[in-house]
Amino acid sequence: MIIRDAVEADLPAIVDIFNATVPTRMSTAVLEPVSVEERLEWFGEHLPDRHPLWVCEIDGATAGWLSFHSFITRCAYRGTVEVSVYVNERFRRRGVGHALLGQGIARSAELEITTLTGLILGHNTSSLKLFETLGFERWGVLPRVARLDDVERDIVIVGRHVP
Numbered sequence: 001m002i003i004r005d006a007v008e009a010d011l012p013a014i015v016d017i018f019n020a021t022v023p024t025r026m027s028t029a030v031l032e033p034v035s036v037e038e039r040l041e042w043f044g045e046h047l048p049d050r051h052p053l054w055v056c057e058i059d060g061a062t063a064g065w066l067s068f069h070s071f072i073t074r075c076a077y078r079g080t081v082e083v084s085v086y087v088n089e090r091f092r093r094r095g096v097g098h099a100l101l102g103q104g105i106a107r108s109a110e111l112e113i114t115t116l117t118g119l120i121l122g123h124n125t126s127s128l129k130l131f132e133t134l135g136f137e138r139w140g141v142l143p144r145v146a147r148l149d150d151v152e153r154d155i156v157i158v159g160r161h162v163p
Helices: 008-024 036-044 096-106 125-133
Strands: 002-005 053-058 061-070 080-087 115-121 137-148 151-161
Touching (some): 008 061, 008 080, 053 096, 096 125, 115 137, 125 151
Parallel strands (some): 080 115
Antiparallel strands (some): 053 061, 061 080, 115 151
């Protein structure tokens, strides 16, 4: 298992992993698949020294990815980021998400990050358990704010402070 900074050539695999989650309605509130072209700007917003985008490779295949992005852009929140983790369905239950999120926690100090947050659909028990296993706590719930196929879903806010 290798975790490294993503390069633009990884974008098709990153998009494929993301798009595989769209129809499941478990991991994202995005309702339609996205294209590589649509994600180019998003990719460009990730800076390895501040808001990294990492991929995890297993045997040369992209097994998953993690991204940090601004929580709120006001100066007082500079040390807080939102983290997203997506795992290729072929590599689930093999520790990929744990490894990616663990690295995010371990490298937070060098990135000048003091707080990690996540916004997780309330019915996504696998993600909630992953974050909880790595020391995240439930900091709040936004009840019924996401509408997925006419079903209202909660967003659970998780967070953890890092030394």
